[in-house]
Amino acid sequence: MERVARHIACLCLVFLLAGTSLPQAQAASLAKSFSSAWNDFHVLVKNKKQNKYRSPWKKLEKRFFSVYKRSPKGSYAPKALFYCGRVNEELGIHSFLAADYRKGIDYFERVASRFPKHSWADDALYHVADIQLRRLKDSAAARKTANRILKNYPKGDMWPKAKELVASIKTSPGSSAARPANQSRPAN
Numbered sequence: 446m447e448r449v450a451r452h453i454a455c456l457c458l459v460f461l462l463a464g465t466s467l468p469q470a471q472a473a474s475l476a477k478s479f480s481s482a483w484n485d486f487h488v489l490v491k492n493k494k495q496n497k498y499r500s501p502w503k504k505l506e507k508r509f510f511s512v513y514k515r516s517p518k519g520s521y522a523p524k525a526l527f528y529c530g531r532v533n534e535e536l537g538i539h540s541f542l543a544a545d546y547r548k549g550i551d552y553f554e555r556v557a558s559r560f561p562k563h564s565w566a567d568d569a570l571y572h573v574a575d576i577q578l579r580r581l582k583d584s585a586a587a588r589k590t591a592n593r594i595l596k597n598y599p600k601g602d603m604w605p606k607a608k609e610l611v612a613s614i615k616t617s618p619g620s621s622a623a624r625p626a627n628q629s630r631p632a633n
Contacts, residue, residue: 472519475512479521482508486528490535502536523560526552527569534576546580567601570594574610584614
């Protein structure tokens with residue numbers, strides 16, 4: 446009887462140790478996958494021969510999205526979605542297609558809506574505003590997005606850039622788009 450109890454205890458210990466190493470192994474795998482895709486993204490941005498083609502960008506998007514799908518609430522999820530946005534933003538720069546920019550905006554918006562407290566949420570929104578203003582020529586939408594940063598991320602690192610962007614947009618006086626959100630930044 447005592448021998449059976451020891452075997453059961455050993456089996457429980459094995460399962461317990463295997464169960465705790467599984468999340469660590471998954472985290473390491475996600476980190477490796479994200480890091481590899483991140484490195485390849487930065488190589489592709491600089492590679493003038495390859496970055497003009499659509500397929501390398503779409504493959505990178507799939508790799509980043511795979512990291513997100515494997516752990517949609519994990520620590521790499523917001524970063525993976527952010528880089529899906531960056532991939533499509535870069536693709537838009539090379540393709541000149543508004544659809545690519547809009548897809549990038551969609552990913553950036555997902556970062557801000559699903560992970561509003563993540564340190565990259567305001568960065569994602571700034572990318573949205575920048576794309577809206579410089580690439581899609583929609584100054585009203587860009588102002589609205591920048592005002593979201595001013596309102597929701599007063600201590601974020603993108604607050605000064607958002608304030609600058611709002612100030613740079615020329616609109617007719619008296620229009621609702623001309624009135625920015627409260628722009629006084631709280632003291633730290």
